[in-house]
Amino acid sequence: MGASDFIQLLLIGLSQGCGYALVAIGFVFIYRATEVVSFAHGEIMMIGAFVVLTFAEIWGFGFWLGAALGLLAMAIMGYVLDMVVMRRMIGESQASIFILTVAIGLMLKAAAGMIWGYSPQIMNSPFHGQFSLGGIVIGKERLAIVVGTLIVCVLLWAFFSKTRVGLAMQAASQNQLAAYYSRVPVRRLVSVIWAIAAMVAALAGVLMAPITQIDTEMSIFGIKAIAGAIVGGFGSIPGALIGCLIIGVSEPFLDYFYPPLKGVYAYVILLVVLFLRPEGLIPQTYQKKV
Amino acid sequence: MRILFKTSYDQDIDHLVDPGERVRVGLVIAVALAAPLLVSSYFLSELAIFICYAIAGIGLMVLLGFTGQVSFGHAAFLGIGAYAQAALMTRGVPFLISLPLAGLIAGLVGAGLGRAVSKMHGFYLAVATLAFAIVIESVIGAAGPITGGHMGLQVPPISFFGYELHENWQIYYLYLAVLLFVIWGTANLMRAPAGRSMIAVRDSETSARSLGIDVAKVKVRAFFVSAGITGIAGGLMAHLLFYLSPETFNLFESLRLMLMVVVGGLGTISGAIFGAIFVSFLPNIIDQLRVVLPAAVANQAGLEYLLFGAIIALFILFEPLGIYGRWRKLRLFIETYPYYRRSTFVRQKRYLKSERFR
Numbered sequence: 070m071g072a073s074d075f076i077q078l079l080l081i082g083l084s085q086g087c088g089y090a091l092v093a094i095g096f097v098f099i100y101r102a103t104e105v106v107s108f109a110h111g112e113i114m115m116i117g118a119f120v121v122l123t124f125a126e127i128w129g130f131g132f133w134l135g136a137a138l139g140l141l142a143m144a145i146m147g148y149v150l151d152m153v154v155m156r157r158m159i160g161e162s163q164a165s166i167f168i169l170t171v172a173i174g175l176m177l178k179a180a181a182g183m184i185w186g187y188s189p190q191i192m193n194s195p196f197h198g199q200f201s202l203g204g205i206v207i208g209k210e211r212l213a214i215v216v217g218t219l220i221v222c223v224l225l226w227a228f229f230s231k232t233r234v235g236l237a238m239q240a241a242s243q244n245q246l247a248a249y250y251s252r253v254p255v256r257r258l259v260s261v262i263w264a265i266a267a268m269v270a271a272l273a274g275v276l277m278a279p280i281t282q283i284d285t286e287m288s289i290f291g292i293k294a295i296a297g298a299i300v301g302g303f304g305s306i307p308g309a310l311i312g313c314l315i316i317g318v319s320e321p322f323l324d325y326f327y328p329p330l331k332g333v334y335a336y337v338i339l340l341v342v343l344f345l346r347p348e349g350l351i352p353q354t355y356q357k358k359v
Numbered sequence: 360m361r362i363l364f365k366t367s368y369d370q371d372i373d374h375l376v377d378p379g380e381r382v383r384v385g386l387v388i389a390v391a392l393a394a395p396l397l398v399s400s401y402f403l404s405e406l407a408i409f410i411c412y413a414i415a416g417i418g419l420m421v422l423l424g425f426t427g428q429v430s431f432g433h434a435a436f437l438g439i440g441a442y443a444q445a446a447l448m449t450r451g452v453p454f455l456i457s458l459p460l461a462g463l464i465a466g467l468v469g470a471g472l473g474r475a476v477s478k479m480h481g482f483y484l485a486v487a488t489l490a491f492a493i494v495i496e497s498v499i500g501a502a503g504p505i506t507g508g509h510m511g512l513q514v515p516p517i518s519f520f521g522y523e524l525h526e527n528w529q530i531y532y533l534y535l536a537v538l539l540f541v542i543w544g545t546a547n548l549m550r551a552p553a554g555r556s557m558i559a560v561r562d563s564e565t566s567a568r569s570l571g572i573d574v575a576k577v578k579v580r581a582f583f584v585s586a587g588i589t590g591i592a593g594g595l596m597a598h599l600l601f602y603l604s605p606e607t608f609n610l611f612e613s614l615r616l617m618l619m620v621v622v623g624g625l626g627t628i629s630g631a632i633f634g635a636i637f638v639s640f641l642p643n644i645i646d647q648l649r650v651v652l653p654a655a656v657a658n659q660a661g662l663e664y665l666l667f668g669a670i671i672a673l674f675i676l677f678e679p680l681g682i683y684g685r686w687r688k689l690r691l692f693i694e695t696y697p698y699y700r701r702s703t704f705v706r707q708k709r710y711l712k713s714e715r716f717r
Contacts, residue, residue, distance in 0.1 A: 106485075154676070157676060158675075158676075161675075161679070163482060164427070164485075165621070165675050165679055167429075167485055168429075168617060168621055168671060169671070169672055169675045169676070171431070171614065171617075171668075171671075172667075172668040172669075172672040172675070173668065173672060174668070175614070175664050175665075175668030175671075176664075176665055176668035176669055178661070178664065179661030179662070179663075179664040179665035179668065180661070180665060182659070182660060182661040183659045183660075183661050183662075187660065292486075292489065295486055296486065296490060299483060299486055329497075329501040330494075330497050330498075330501060332497070333493055333494050333497045336489075336490030336491075336493050337490075337494055339487070339490045340487060340490055340491060340494065343475070343476070343479065343483065343487050344475045347476075347478035347479050347483070348478075348479075348483075349483075
């Protein structure tokens with residue numbers, strides 16, 4: 070394995086990791102706000118990619134307008150999903166909530182298969198082709214993922230720490246009852262967070278589409294992103310980013326060196342990390358003091 | 360409402376306190392024993408599959424319903440049990456030894472997993488078990504010499520001292536005996552200190568610890584028992600499948616087990632049985648639905664998954680206590696008529712209490 074192969078794999082891993090991170094950001098936000106772990110997020114990402122595909126290709130709006138409309142549609146879907154389903158579950162045990170989200174994921178996947186079929190579809194995006202930099206070939210679609218992740222991170226950071234709504238969301242996620250008492254409209258904010266999360270997931274779907282093609286199997290991303298977020302320590306955004314990058318970068322290398330377990334290394338890494346540090350790299354839970 | 364007079368201290372730990380309950384369970388066992396006389400041979404083999412699911416459901420119930428530990432990867436133990444059984448029988452180990460051994464192997468793997476995850480909680484556990492199941496599926500595929508890899512593995516027929524069981528009724532009685540033994544054993548476990556400490560861990564880890572319970576040890580024990588029972592179910596299932604391949608025990612199978620205990624009702628053995636009945640007859644229900652639904656939807660490939668998801672979601676949203684909870688409500692309604700109040704079963708907590716501090 071030469072140096073250029075190494076850098077090639079590193080780049081592939083980096084972009085893959087950023088893709089995971091985009092999905093992970095969404096459900097880490099949801100988790101921070103409501104302590105709901107959404108196992109359906111991979112499916113939401115897949116649906117997002119399909120919706121954008123529908124707008125851009127099938128209805129012929131073109132990529133940019135189609136993507137904008139698709140993201141908007143996904144935001145509405147996220148909002149409605151919270152308003153109609155997830156809001157009822159506040160206060161239920163965590164176990165039943167994530168069984169519910171798994172069930173929702175199952176339904177979304179089946180519905181997507183029924184509507185758009187099971188064969189992979191290709192979306193024409195402006196990010197294709199490649200350029201070489203000092204002998205290393207870089208795919209534009211991979212660069213787009215990395216840049217997109219960076220932009221989304223900065224935007225979300227600005228939103229949550231600079232705007233009034235963002236601060237209110239932070240308050241709601243720290244203590245719901247106290248936020249209620251200070252006239253923060255917690256329920257609506259939680260729905261908005263779901264909308265943002267769905268939008269970010271759909272964006273991840275659109276950016277990953279040129280690499281993976283769009284089909285129902287895309288939803289496996291969700292579980293790998295959860296694995297990444299847990300490696301980092303669930304509930305912390307930097308942790309999720311680091312964890313997803315670790316998983317994304319090490320996957321292609323491990324696949325290269327020992328192919329029989331190809332595709333499951335994300336889970337192997339997860340199990341190893343959890344075995345060593347049960348709370349992930351950056352712990353987010355605290356022992357209750359009586 | 361019936362008032363029970365306790366005339367001895369032993370009544371506190373009776374399996375079935377209510378005389379009506381005793382009659383009902385006796386009737387069910389009698390019907391189960393008489394089943395080969397009543398139904399066709401084909402239906403008996405269906406019943407044998409139902410029994411396998413019931414045993415696996417009890418296994419998952421020990422973990423999820425009684426200890427409160429979520430496992431999304433229980434099909435892995437089903438798979439380990441099935442493969443262990445098939446591999447042992449192929450190497451000439453008699454059935455009576457290989458079945459407990461299969462359970463033991465699955466149990467030990469489960470205890471190992473439990474040891475690894477005993478410090479985790481909530482969804483960390485769920486994801487770790489999910490990852491475990493995916494990895495096990497791949498490992499079974501990769502471990503060709505023992506498991507036959509993706510080529511699959513032939514399962515030898517059941518035999519006792521050189522006498523092979525071929526008839527469906529013989530297999531049915533054997534499986535029924537195992538099921539009754541597992542139910543009896545689990546019921547006994549749950550009234551023993553080991554089982555009660557599991558329930559204490561489920562209800563509150565902090566208070567369990569302050570009562571002097573070694574929480575980590577209880578969790579490992581629960582994983583061992585649960586995986587062992589599920590492994591036995593897998594071993595029995597192997598003989599019904601005749602041919603094992605790694606894909607048999609995939610994530611969907613884990614979800615099916617999950618569906619079973621959730622729909623049946625968490626926290627009771629009867630819940631596992633109700634759930635197993637439901638899951639075994641679900642394909643028939645789906646076939647019925649196919650007739651009713653418009654052709655455009657009915658002939659789609661993903662319909663089964665869609666309905667699966669819908670049923671789990673609807674149960675969790677509208678009847679979190681499952682079929683068993685519905686049955687309890689019905690019974691209370693009849694017993695206390697006309698004084699039944701809906702609010703007896705209404706959940707109190709209506710806001711989010713953080714689990715980040717536990």
